[in-house]
Amino acid sequence: MAQTQDAKPEAVSIEFREVQKRYPGQDKAAVDNLSFEVPAGEICVLVGPSGCGKTTAMRMINRLIDPTSGDILLGGQSVLERKPAELRREIGYAIQQIGLFPHQTIERNISTVPRLVGWDKPRIDARVEELLELVSLDPDLVRKRYPAQLSGGQRQRIGVARALAADPPLLLMDEPFGAIDPITRERLQNEFLRLQAEIRKTVVFVTHDIDEAIKMGDVIAVMQQGGHLAQFASPEDLLLHPANEFVEQFVGADRALKRLALQRVRDIDLWTAAQAKAGESVVDARRRIADADLDYLLLVDDDGRPLGWTWGGDLEGDTVPDKPKTPAEPIVELDSVLRDALAEVLTSESRYAPVVDGQGRVKGVLSIEAISQALGTEATTGHVEHHPTPQ
Numbered sequence: 001m002a003q004t005q006d007a008k009p010e011a012v013s014i015e016f017r018e019v020q021k022r023y024p025g026q027d028k029a030a031v032d033n034l035s036f037e038v039p040a041g042e043i044c045v046l047v048g049p050s051g052c053g054k055t056t057a058m059r060m061i062n063r064l065i066d067p068t069s070g071d072i073l074l075g076g077q078s079v080l081e082r083k084p085a086e087l088r089r090e091i092g093y094a095i096q097q098i099g100l101f102p103h104q105t106i107e108r109n110i111s112t113v114p115r116l117v118g119w120d121k122p123r124i125d126a127r128v129e130e131l132l133e134l135v136s137l138d139p140d141l142v143r144k145r146y147p148a149q150l151s152g153g154q155r156q157r158i159g160v161a162r163a164l165a166a167d168p169p170l171l172l173m174d175e176p177f178g179a180i181d182p183i184t185r186e187r188l189q190n191e192f193l194r195l196q197a198e199i200r201k202t203v204v205f206v207t208h209d210i211d212e213a214i215k216m217g218d219v220i221a222v223m224q225q226g227g228h229l230a231q232f233a234s235p236e237d238l239l240l241h242p243a244n245e246f247v248e249q250f251v252g253a254d255r256a257l258k259r260l261a262l263q264r265v266r267d268i269d270l271w272t273a274a275q276a277k278a279g280e281s282v283v284d285a286r287r288r289i290a291d292a293d294l295d296y297l298l299l300v301d302d303d304g305r306p307l308g309w310t311w312g313g314d315l316e317g318d319t320v321p322d323k324p325k326t327p328a329e330p331i332v333e334l335d336s337v338l339r340d341a342l343a344e345v346l347t348s349e350s351r352y353a354p355v356v357d358g359q360g361r362v363k364g365v366l367s368i369e370a371i372s373q374a375l376g377t378e379a380t381t382g383h384v385e386h387h388p389t390p391q
């Protein structure tokens with residue numbers, strides 16, 4: 001990521017110290033005695049059922065709400081000593097309803113804070129372009145558009161870009177992907193994790209979805225009704241050692257399955273498949289098939305992107321044809337979590353998925369058997385031979 005002109009802190013630690021919030025006229029606290037610390041550069045997920053105080057806890061960080069008692073420290077400094085407006089300019093904020101201004105172009109939406117703090121036009125233009133690329137949108141296509149002209153997933157990316165515009169050391173995200181369809185949501189989650197590996201902000205992320213919490217969090221604060229902290233732990237610890245019955249119930253019965261969300265496709269031994277481009281020698285292709293884990297040839301384009309499968313026995317003639325017998329679907333990414341990748345393989349007709357890198361190039365093949373090998377369990381796919389057919 002390009003350097004901005006001011007030297008800003010990369011990220012900041014955050015500490016909740018016995019924070020309590022009582023809304024006027026409510027006998028129960030919305031947030032009760034909340035204490036935890038998040039190191040700089042980590043994603044902390046606040047998760048819990050609706051009404052347990054997640055949003056209230058988050059909005060006390062940027063002082064949209066002030067605590068009844070207790071304190072919140074950013075990099076050791078109390079937020080209560082800061083001017084709210086100034087504080088908010090240093091904290092990115094992305095919410096589910098996105099909050100884009102409908103009558104402003106995408107460009108103006110993203111540059112809201114930079115304009116507020118007086119950046120000059122060339123700097124703003126460069127930043128907008130950089131941010132759009134960062135959230136995987138083509139600047140030339142979307143810059144001059146209005147929010148209503150974009151899809152829900154694209155608008156959500158704009159919301160994240162806007163939250164990052166002034167390069168804040170801290171990012172607050174309140175159910176940012178909550179209103180998005182599951183497939184786009186998974187893509188946005190993966191994108192955000194990839195982005196975070198680059199930008200290393202401190203992030204407080206609110207969700208009611210435990211699967212999302214496990215996937216996104218470096219640390220997770222599980223909250224329960226009345227704004228109590230039920231457990232503060234890493235995803236691994238939460239799944240292995242739920243602190244009490246509430247957490248156990250909330251995490252769910254399928255804890256072993258959820259641990260799949262802690263591993264990525266890149267972490268396991270993938271299978272190999274013979275690859276060939278259209279027009280290459282069939283003799284060579286057959287030789288590669290003999291050396292690979294699968295009896296199938298994976299046709300790739302000139303850049304190594306997967307096009308489709310052909311069974312070795314169906315290869316005829318001298319050269320590899322440009323039409324594969326079956327399409328290369330699904331395709332999964334190296335960065336996908338195993339749980340999501342497994343779901344894609346299970347719901348598709350093909351039992352093998354080409355695995356691609358960020359540029360879409362084939363890096364291996366994912367199979368149910370490869371996943372079960374990684375987990376140290378027996379795959380119960382009903383096939384006894386080691387290399388069953390894709391369909």
Ligand SMILES: Nc1ncnc2c1ncn2[C@@H]1O[C@H](COP(=O)(O)OP(=O)(O)O)[C@@H](O)[C@H]1O
Nearest residue numbers: 023024026030049050051052053054055056057
């Ligand atoms: N402005 C408010 N006035 C009074 N009560 C509120 C207000 N905002 C939230 N609450 C109450 O505080 C509790 C926590 O709400 P909230 O922080 O929005 O929870 P969550 O984000 O986990 O769904 C709920 O019982 C809610 O009804």
Ligand SMILES: [Mg+2]
Nearest residue numbers: 054055056206
């Ligand atoms: Mg909420």
